[in-house]
Amino acid sequence: MTTNIPALIREYIQDELRGVYTVSMVVLESVDMDAMRCTVSLKRDQDVIVDNVPIASTFARSDGYGIVVPVEPGETEGFILHVKEPLEDLIVDSGHQEITQQRQFSPVDAVFFPTIWNANDTTPAQNVGDYEQGEYLLAHPSDSLIRVKPDGRVIIEDSNGQTWTMDATTNETRFEHPSGPTLTIKNGEIDIEATQVKIGDLAQAVAVAVQQHTHNLRRCDGSTVDTDEPNEDGTDTLIS
Structure with missing residues (x-):
């Protein structure tokens, strides 16, 4: 053998x-x-x-x-x-x-x-719902997000829906609140989209310039100041 x-x-x-x-x-x-x-x-x-x-x-x-x-x-x-x-x-x-x-x-x-998802797991891209191909996404279990879009925009969002967006292309920074107010900083200007603007320290409130619309402003001491009518010519209505 x-x-x-x-x-x-x-x-x-x-x-x-x-x-x-x-x-x-x-x-x-x-x-x-x-x-x-x-x-x-x-x-x-x-x-x-x-x-x-x-x-x-x-x-x-x-x-x-x-x-x-x-x-x-x-x-x-x-x-x-x-x-x-x-x-x-x-x-x-x-x-x-x-x-x-x-x-x-x-x-x-x-x-x-800890580097994989199973076939039946929910991935972060599926969880956010509007993921873009090429996007960098960091999704925390608290539902707060950090996102870098393919066009370079950086978006930070917390679990309450407060959002901070930085756009290098337009040189614009935008803060959005879930209750409605939005603050935008661009080209040396600050735009506030809100139904009411409250200034915390009255001593620091020297003047407010308003264009193209009326405003009702309520000071911290309870008093109010109104613009009578909107300016159609684009000039400022000064409230002080």
Whole structure:
């Protein structure tokens, strides 16, 4: 009986390679945002738990600066990357470190990347509803947004609907409030679209110039001042 030794060796090597996982898909189980560490379970086997896993960031420095992504158990999945060297020797201090162990690609030597959406998840682009191709979007769980449009406009919006838009093309900054008032700064002018303008410090209210329309102004002391009729010639009506 003859034995094909090279074929057996190749089969053995292939079996060994199948058992080496350098990346695994996981579900976030718990998180410590102060330490930027988490506990995860393998998505294919909930009984396999890996704890004290560093959370990766697109920008991390050792002096307290960087980007922190809010991740929540039950809402976040991603990948853990199993590094070749023992992490416990390498992530204590910054700078070059010596390693004291020689294990390779162990499940405990993992870094968590919360970087994917499943097919049935709601993506930020779907959530905002008016996403444009090429737009940079940062959507916070509080429903506050930071958006950079393809044309360069920057829009910041909070969960109440207050919006700040900066447009470099028109050199215009616009503040919008959900109750209606809008303030626009452009070309050295300030335009206020509102049914009422309240000036907080009466001592600072020297004069108000109104064009093309009437205004009813109520001072902080309760008194009111009215323009009698709109100016049709575009000149200012001065109220003081």
